Amino acid sequence: xxxxxxxxxxxxxxxxxxxxxxxxxVCGALVMWMAAGFAMLEAGLVRAKNTTEILTKNIALYAIxxxxxxxxxxxxxxxxxxxxxxxxxxxxTGAEEPATYAPSADFFFQVxxxxxxxxxxxxxxxxxxxxxxFLAFAVVMTGFIYxxxxxxxxxxxAVFGMYNLGDLGxxxxxxxxxxxxxxxxxxxxxxxxxxxxxxxxxxxxGVAAIPGANLPxxxxxxxxxxxxxxxxxxxxVLATSDVENSNAVAVVFMNTNAAAAGGVVAALITAxxxxxxxxxxxxxxxxxxxxxAITAEPSTPTALQATLFGAIGGxxxxxxxxxxxxxxxxxxxxxxxVHGVVGLLGLLLVPVTNDGSSFSxxxxxxxxIFGWVFVTSMIVWLAxxxxxxxxxxxxxxxxxxxxxxxxxxxxxxxxxxx
Amino acid sequence: MKMVSAVIKPFKLDxxxxxxxxxxxxxxxxxEVKGFGRQKGHTELYRGAxxxxxxxxxxxxxxxxxxxIVEQVVEAISSAAQTGKIGDGKIFVTSIExxxxxxxxxxxxxxx
Numbered sequence: 001x002x003x004x005x006x007x008x009x010x011x012x013x014x015x016x017x018x019x020x021x022x023x024x025x026v027c028g029a030l031v032m033w034m035a036a037g038f039a040m041l042e043a044g045l046v047r048a049k050n051t052t053e054i055l056t057k058n059i060a061l062y063a064i065x066x067x068x069x070x071x072x073x074x075x076x077x078x079x080x081x082x083x084x085x086x087x088x089x090x091x092x093t094g095a096e097e098p099a100t101y102a103p104s105a106d107f108f109f110q111v112x113x114x115x116x117x118x119x120x121x122x123x124x125x126x127x128x129x130x131x132x133x134f135l136a137f138a139v140v141m142t143g144f145i146y147x148x149x150x151x152x153x154x155x156x157x158a159v160f161g162m163y164n165l166g167d168l169g170x171x172x173x174x175x176x177x178x179x180x181x182x183x184x185x186x187x188x189x190x191x192x193x194x195x196x197x198x199x200x201x202x203x204x205x206g207v208a209a210i211p212g213a214n215l216p217x218x219x220x221x222x223x224x225x226x227x228x229x230x231x232x233x234x235x236x237v238l239a240t241s242d243v244e245n246s247n248a249v250a251v252v253f254m255n256t257n258a259a260a261a262g263g264v265v266a267a268l269i270t271a272x273x274x275x276x277x278x279x280x281x282x283x284x285x286x287x288x289x290x291x292x293a294i295t296a297e298p299s300t301p302t303a304l305q306a307t308l309f310g311a312i313g314g315x316x317x318x319x320x321x322x323x324x325x326x327x328x329x330x331x332x333x334x335x336x337x338v339h340g341v342v343g344l345l346g347l348l349l350v351p352v353t354n355d356g357s358s359f360s361x362x363x364x365x366x367x368x369i370f371g372w373v374f375v376t377s378m379i380v381w382l383a384x385x386x387x388x389x390x391x392x393x394x395x396x397x398x399x400x401x402x403x404x405x406x407x408x409x410x411x412x413x414x415x416x417x418x
Numbered sequence: 419m420k421m422v423s424a425v426i427k428p429f430k431l432d433x434x435x436x437x438x439x440x441x442x443x444x445x446x447x448x449x450e451v452k453g454f455g456r457q458k459g460h461t462e463l464y465r466g467a468x469x470x471x472x473x474x475x476x477x478x479x480x481x482x483x484x485x486x487i488v489e490q491v492v493e494a495i496s497s498a499a500q501t502g503k504i505g506d507g508k509i510f511v512t513s514i515e516x517x518x519x520x521x522x523x524x525x526x527x528x529x530x
Contacts, residue, residue, distance in 0.1 A: 209464035275463045282465065322466045334465075 016241035017092050021101040023240045023249075024109050030231025031112040035062045037224030038119040042126060043410075044218025045281065045333045049400025050127045051213065051410035057122045057131060061138045065115035068143035073114060074107055076147035077155045100239055109235055113179055114142050116232070120183030123333035125190045127210075128197050128397050131405040133390040140380050141186055148376075149369050153178045159368055169361025171354060174236035176296035176346025177366055182373045184340025188329070189377035194390055196330030198397055207325045210332070215280055222284040226260050229291045233298045248299050255298045256291065259310030263290020266314030274318065282318050285334045289317035289342045296346035300353040309349050313342045344370075419514040419527060420488045421480060425453060426499040426507040428477045437498035438481060441490050444530075447480040457505040476507060482517055484527050 039058035043051050072082050080086045087107060091099030118138050125134060152159045156166055172178050200208055212218055233256045239245040267286020271279035290310025294301070301309060320337035324330075331337065347362045384390055391397075396404035403409070426434060431448065438446060452473035459472035483491050492509055500506055519529040 207467040209467040209469035211464050211469070275466065277463070279463070279465065325466065 013098075014092075017098075017100060017102075019241040020239045021105045024101050024105040024235060024238070027231035027235025028105070028109040028112050030228045031109070031116060031235065032062075032228075034112075034225050034228030034232065035059075035115055035119060037221045037226075037228055038116075038123070039221065040217045040224060041221030041284070042123045042333055044214040044216070044221060045123070045212035046126050047210065047400070048213040048411050049402050049409070052402040052406045052408050053131055054122065054126050055410070056406055057134055058119060060135055061118045061122060061142075062115045064135060064138045065118050065142040066111050068139055069111045069114045069147070070107075071143060073143050073147040074110060076144065077110070077150040079155075100241075113175060113232075114146055117146050117175075117179045117183040117186075118142050120180065120335050120339045121187040121190055123335040124184075124187035124331045125194055126332045127401065128391055129190070129194055129401075130388070130390055130392055131401070133384050133388055136384050136388070137186075137190070137377075137380055141377065145186065145373055145376050145380070146182060149182055149372050150178060152368065153365065163364075165361070165365045165368065168364055169356070169358035170365035171350050171357035171361070172296045172347060172365065173298060173350075174233045174295045176292055176343045177362075177369050180292050180295065180339035181343030181347070181366065182369050184336045184338075184343060185370045185373035186377040187331070188336050188340060189374050190381050190390075191329055191331060191336065193378070193381040193385060196328060197332070198394060200330050201325075201328045212281065212332075218281065218284055222287050226257075226287060226291065229256055229260070229295075232256075233295055237299070252298045254303055255294055255301055255306035258303045258306040259290040259294035259298070259313070260287045261290065262307035262310030263287050263293070263314035263317075266290075266311035267318050268314075270315050270318040274322075281334075282321070285317050285321065285338050286314035288338045289313035292339055292342045293346045293349060295343075297350040297354050297357075305353060309346075312349075313345055316345055317342055419482060419517055419530060420485055421482050421512045421514050422488065422491050422495070422509060423512070424479045424495045424499065424507060424509040425451065425476050426479060426495070427501065427505060428475055430499045430501070431477050431479070433498040434479055434495055437494040438479075438491065441487065441494050443481050443483055443487075443491060445481070449478045449480075451476050451478045455505070455508065474505065482514055482530055484530055 035058065039055055042054045042058065046054055070084050074080065074084060075082050084107060087103050089104065091101065091103045118141055121141070122134065151157045152165055153170070153172060158164045197210065200210060202208060230253050233252050234249055237245055237249045237252055240249045263286040264283050267289065268278055268283045271282040290313050293309050293313030294306050298306065317334065317337050320341040321334045324337060329336070344366055347366050348359065350357045350362055351359050381390060392401055392404055424434065435446065453476050454472055454474055459470050459474070461468050461470050479495070481491060488511060492511065495509055516525065517529040518525050
């Protein structure tokens with residue numbers, strides 16, 4: 001009888017390991033799917049002549065992120081050996097402290113977050129950056145810059161041995177600051193080095209409209225990101241195989257969805273009040289802003305609070321987009337506003353519903369992340385500029401980077417075989 | 419032989435096509451174009467930045483017809499495409515020097 005009980009207990013433990021691993025992997029796959037979302041969103045918001053290049057950037061940065069994180073990023077962030085050489089296949093059998101899910105699942109879940117942070121940059125620098133300059137930056141960002149700040153946050157290490165963010169009350173559940181604001185910091189540095197698109201800002205202080213070529217794609221991309229975000233926030237619970245964790249997962253899914261909804265409505269109403277008509281692109285940015293706003297703490301708010309937090313993000317993002325244009329910071333897709341400004345908002349909202357964090361901890365964490373990423377990114381961008389240049393020539397920009405960087409039109413007509 | 423080219427509002431294409439069929443015009447070429455006449459554009463906002471919508475979408479219908487039915491063709495297109503509102507478009511009639519049916523090599527009015 002005792003034997004039967006023991007073997008059943010062992011089976012249950014194995015089953016929990018299996019379920020948590022499965023859940024983790026599926027969530028990771030959902031976050032991978034966000035790469036498709038970013039690609040479609042960005043492709044829809046740039047002009048037709050620049051579409052192939054931004055798609056190339058998106059798929060290439062995803063691949064580079066996966067490789068660089070494998071080579072050294074994961075080791076920098078969580079300890080362990082380079083090239084994942086130390087990663088064990090089985091975290092359970094014979095281990096002193098058995099893991100609750102497979103170690104490779106941990107890597108897989110983490111690596112897709114790196115790609116998310118990196119893809120934020122590609123939209124902000126669209127339509128005028130050299131492709132290979134961007135990819136060179138991606139190598140450094142995903143192999144070093146992101147993993148360093150990741151090691152001080154989720155990795156639990158002290159910041160250059162000086163202070164420990166966790167001890168100071170810093171809390172960022174799924175990465176409003178660690179992933180989104182970090183990506184935006186790198187993007188901002190890039191945009192400042194790069195300059196605005198030709199013709200965007202006129203001499204008399206005006207702002208020219210440069211409409212995106214494919215709003216259906218942009219909308220599809222936003223929906224894809226919305227779906228993928230369930231994995232982004234949901235997977236960050238890290239487990240689902242007991243009552244407490246499953247409940248948390250359900251709340252996280254519910255709140256993530258609610259925040260996005262709040263963001264859409266708030267942004268749409270704000271745009272209507274400011275511009276007189278609905279602006280689809282603002283509504284799309286609003287959805288993402290809502291998602292970013294809740295990402296730092298999706299488990300403790302009530303559903304209504306989550307909706308309101310998302311709505312604040314939705315209003316904030318519209319004003320941020322307009323303000324950046326007033327400051328002549330050209331961001332074709334609103335990435336710096338959605339991920340940076342609202343990423344900071346997300347961090348600051350955490351103490352409202354989570355007693356375990358403090359405003360001071362959040363601010364110190366935000367400054368640490370932003371300061372590190374912005375400064376190191378600026379150095380890397382300037383270095384790339386010195387070595388190979390970051391911006392295409394005026395003529396190439398006029399013709400479209402599809403031709404100059406990829407030699408391939410996204411919507412080719414009138415091509416002929418030789 | 420005359421080329422009758424009409425620039426019309428896009429939603430009127432079906433009406434014009436039917437009207438031409440009824441009077442025996444057997445083939446037309448249609449292109450999507452943009453344009454404006456005396457109807458001026460207006461401004462819209464994209465993410466808070468103003469831009470001018472000068473060029474409005476129109477459809478251009480080209481029909482090569484024999485000179486004896488030109489007046490009927492112009493009349494048919496005119497009534498079918500008219501809405502009475504600004505922006506209805508224009509019809510241009512030009513002379514054609516030569517017409518060739520590529521498949522058979524027929525020329526002139528035989529090729530229309």
